[in-house]
Amino acid sequence: MLESLGINPVLLIAQAISFGILYYVLNKFLFSQIRTALDERTAAVNKTLADKSEIEHRLQAFEQEQKAAHKKAAEEVQKMMVEAKDAAAATKAELVAKAKDSANAEIAVAQKRIEQEKLNAEVEVSKHAKSLAQSIVQQLLAEKSSDPQWQQEQIKASLETLKQSKS
């Protein structure tokens, strides 16, 4: 039966051997390289995907960090501005106080001086009045020395003015 179907053990074995050789050659020269290439490609794709998620992760973290830094900076600026305002207000108050103090001091000095002047003026006026009175008295005395009654009246009157001016 085998003979009528053309089956010949020699040919069968020859075919098996040639298939074995084909398998060996394909595997060694081609399939092993395809295997490595596919593995490499899979690894590369996986790495790319991993890198991508890593980068996204980092970017997110960075963005968050940046936001936080922004917020912190804004807060700091706000704080600094408040501080500066306070400081400015304090300085202003101090300056005003100082100015007031110095003005008061000057006013006091001026008042003192005015008082002094007044005093001086009074003394001067009284001196002047005295000398004036003396001279008038002398003149009147010289003129009216002949008339004793008038002399007396005159003396009385000048004494009166003296008294008045003294007060």
Place this chain on the structure above:
Amino acid sequence: MHISLKPELLFNLGPFPVTNSILSSWIATLLLIVLAIVVGGNFKRIPSGIQHVFEMIYEMFEGMATEVMGKAGSKFVPLLATLFLFIITSNWLGVLPGVGSLGFYETHVAASSDSHAAPAAKDAHAAPAKDDHSGEPVFVPLFRGANADLNTTFALAIIVMVFIHVMGIKSAGLSHHLAHFKNPLEIVSEFSKVLSFGFRLFGNVFAGEVLLTAMASILVIITGKSLLLYGVIGGFIVTPFLMLEFFVGFIQAFVFAMLTLSFLSLFYKTENSESHH
């Protein structure tokens, strides 16, 4: 019209009979070996051309093998891909013009006794068959589809079945593997797998050759006259059948590899699955 079931003997190489089908299978093998060395020799990271085709085939079988058998499946991909490539190459080479029609006449009937090779009917010049006149010139085609020879298909079938059982023993241990065959019918079934592997491929390819021959020479057969015109017309008639044969050639290669994978998965024990009892 007479088409021999057997391959025709071309010549004897010492004790070795060189038939037209083994010549074709050597050509297919040589072609694949050359392609493998050329592509493998300047393998590129970014594939192009034929490297792409090989990678596509490899990945296709890898996808199916890992789907059926899990990660362990990927180590069988080289066998599946080799089977597929060898069968599809032989089948497609067998459809090429010249296979079955190029040849010579032999007055001395060759060793394979009933190879009264029909005139290759694709060739309109072929003389009408002359039956059973020893001494009359007999046409011997130089090439014959490698899988239109039971020696080739059974060689593949036996290799595959031996491989499957070796892998079964390797993965599960001998006693565990033999436990599959408590029922003697299971043993019969294993032999029937060899037969079905061998005859399915042979039958499809051989039938394809018969079909092509018949269709190309249909006018000659009907009219009984061998005219040049009939050959030209036959060429047009046969074209759709040629396309069909390319399709059949692919399907049979694919089926052979897929059956190998599914029979393999019956006996190969993967780590995580007590597979199929």
